[in-house]
Amino acid sequence: MKTSTDELLVFVTVIDSGSITAAAEKLGQTVSGVSRALTRLEQKLDTALVRRTTRRLHLTEEGDAFLGRARAILDALEEAEESVARGRERPSGRLRIDAASPFMLHCVAPHMTAFSALYPEIRLELTSNERIVDLLEQKVDIAIRIGALQDSTLHARALGSSRLRVLASPAYLAEHGEPTTLDTLRTHRLIGFTAPEHLNRWPLREGGRGGKRGKSHGKSHGKTHGKTHDDEAARLKIEPSITASSGETLRQLALSGWGIACLADFMTAADVREKRLVPILGNLTIEERQPVNAVYYQSASLAGRVQCFLDFIAARVRL
Template sequence: MKTSTDELLVFVTVIDSGSITAAAEKLQQTVSGVSRALTRLETKLDTALIRRTTRRLQLTEEGALYLGRARAILDAMEEAEQSVARRRDRPSGRLRVDAASPFMLHCIAPHMKAFAALYPEIRLELTSNERIVDLLEQKVDIAIRIGALQDSTLHARALGSSKLRIVASPAYLAECGEPESVEALRAHRLIGFTAPEHLNRWPLRNAGQASLKIAPAMTASSGETIRQLALNDGGIACLADFMTLADVASGRLTPILEDLLEDERQPVSAVFYQSAALAGRVQAFLDFIGTRLQL
């Protein structure tokens, strides 16, 4: 049978306290409980550690040798516990965060200098995937997901939501005209997503329907690519505000068909596996980014 840390603690406390009674008081245990633990330890080791007399306790030669090792083990355990506590209070270690490239570029990357200044001991790794990643397979600690969540085995924190709008560049609209109706939209160059298909259903009221399924003239797998196509006069796109608000404010993109637009918003969530080892740095990142996002 292996020695337990409780037995080591009893042994060291008995020696430091000078008696079993004093050790029991210090450990808030019964005298008989401390005595049994000591006897159990000696039985496991098959050797006497302490000579007991009516007046005092005296270490045997084996006991003196074992005492040094026992102290080293208990000190190492205490240091390990303090190290974990320090990491909890001052998060450190690697934190890998994954998000689709548009969200990473527009909503996360601009704030990471400030995050690094607050948490210099966290080694941040940022990855971008347009598809939903498997957190364990890709060794991802936090994934930012846009849209409805499917996997109920993950912990999630809502970060907000972003409205969808129909946008085009002023130069494109000057060249091709601004559509005033859904029907007129069909005559324009529409930019859509390669996949998933539901992203090519735009939130426009259309013949009693709350959405319009488009037939794009051009597609891309990334929202950022679609944004660049729209900025470079490639056509009309449907994109989330988190990507285009700055473009609209600067006049690089123009919202259109606002009077026909449904108030459709894409939820933004952070998903992660609960882990005590990760809790400090995950919590630090989520608390930080939650105060920075304007969704």
């Protein structure tokens, strides 16, 4: 049977206090309880640590050697507990965050100077992957995922949701004209994703019956709503003229006037505001929002720095 830290504490306190009675008072325990703990420790070690007389206690040679090790163990435990407490108050250590390139560029990177000013002892590592990564395999602490969540073993913090719009640059529209129906849209140069395939289904409905689809597509609060067969049928499956793996590449192609793309507001809101991109087919567009969640595994050692990042980014990213 292994020695417990409570037994080590009793042993050290008895020696430091000079008696079992004094140790019991200091520890807030009964004299008999302290005596039993000391005896139990000696039985586990199969050796006498102290010699008891009516007046005082004397360490044996083995007890003297064991005392130094017991103190070191208790000191290390106390230091570890203080370190965790300090970490909660002032988080430190490495924090690796992964997100798709567009979200990293538009919603994370611009705020990292402010984050580092608040938490200078956190060492940030930012990675970008266009596909879902395995957090444990890639040693990622927080991954920001766009779309419905699949892995139920992860903890998730909803950051909001972002609307999808069909857009083109003023230069492209001036040269090729603005499509007003799905039939005319199909004759244009369309920019799509290499994968996954569902990203090439645009939220456009036949017959001009666009607009809002109901309350469930409002701002995400952690719940995700699956698409029905009717939802999928209503969406337009496009045949891209060019494809790319990153939404940021699609954005750059659209900005350059290459063609028409369907992109999320979180990466194009400033472009629309500054009229670098123009939303089109508004009367046919279904109001669809992609949920955005930060996912992570629960870990006591990471809790402080994960929580401070989540609180920070949730306050900064307005979706």
